[in-house]
Amino acid sequence: MSVDDASAALSEMRYTAYLVGTLGPRGPHFMLGNWGTQASFDPWRFVCMIKRTAHTLENLKARRAFTINLVDAAHKARIQDIMRRKGEGLPGGKGALDAPRLEGSFAGFDCKVLDVHDTGGDHMLVVAEVVDGWKTGDGPAVALDDLALSYAG
Numbered sequence: 001m002s003v004d005d006a007s008a009a010l011s012e013m014r015y016t017a018y019l020v021g022t023l024g025p026r027g028p029h030f031m032l033g034n035w036g037t038q039a040s041f042d043p044w045r046f047v048c049m050i051k052r053t054a055h056t057l058e059n060l061k062a063r064r065a066f067t068i069n070l071v072d073a074a075h076k077a078r079i080q081d082i083m084r085r086k087g088e089g090l091p092g093g094k095g096a097l098d099a100p101r102l103e104g105s106f107a108g109f110d111c112k113v114l115d116v117h118d119t120g121g122d123h124m125l126v127v128a129e130v131v132d133g134w135k136t137g138d139g140p141a142v143a144l145d146d147l148a149l150s151y152a153g
Contacts, residue, residue: 015144017079017152018108020048021067021092021100022059028092028100030082031056033153034144035123036068044130046111049123051153056087057116057124064113065097066128069105070141078104079142096132106137 015034022029033056036048046068050057060066071079082090092100095110102108111128119125144152 011150015152016070016141017144017147017149018141019069019071019079019082019087019102019105020050020056020060020153021069021095021102021108022056023063023065023099024055024059026088028090029055029059030069030087030090030092030100030102031153032079032083032087034151035153038130039127045114046109046128046130048126048128049119049153050126051123054153056153057126060099060113060126061116063097063099065095065099066111066113066126067095067099067101067108068111069102069108070139071102071104072106072137073140073142073146075104076142076146079147101134106139107133107135107141109133 019030020033039045039047091103095101110132115127117125
């Protein structure tokens with residue numbers, strides 16, 4: 001398989017888009033992400049990949065906490081606005097570990113950072129314990145396809 005074929009095959013993966021909420025020096029910060037998954041039921045674990053150069057990585061390493069926020073697919077314009085604003089200046093209520101919960105997200109969860117692993121690539125692997133969650137509405141959550149994107153985060 002060529003590198004081009006591998007790239008084409010990898011682009012066939014379908015991802016839910018989510019907003020990673022962290023508390024930074026300027027307040028709440030939300031980054032669009034997609035490389036994350038539940039990794040355990042007992043205890044609850046969530047793993048995600050965050051780009052090395054992302055402010056989000058600095059924030060979650062410093063505070064050892066973040067939130068995952070799901071937005072209904074019908075509100076994809078909200079995510080596009082957040083992306084234009086580079087995740088800054090958005091209202092967010094405090095979650096269980098003081099990381100911001102995005103107002104208007106229909107579901108999400110609070111995570112305590114357990115470890116950050118260097119995988120040797122351009123992203124770091126974040127392993128977290130899910131400590132709390134919320135669900136105030138129904139999805140489906142927006143997907144990268146809905147946003148005409150193939151990658152976020």
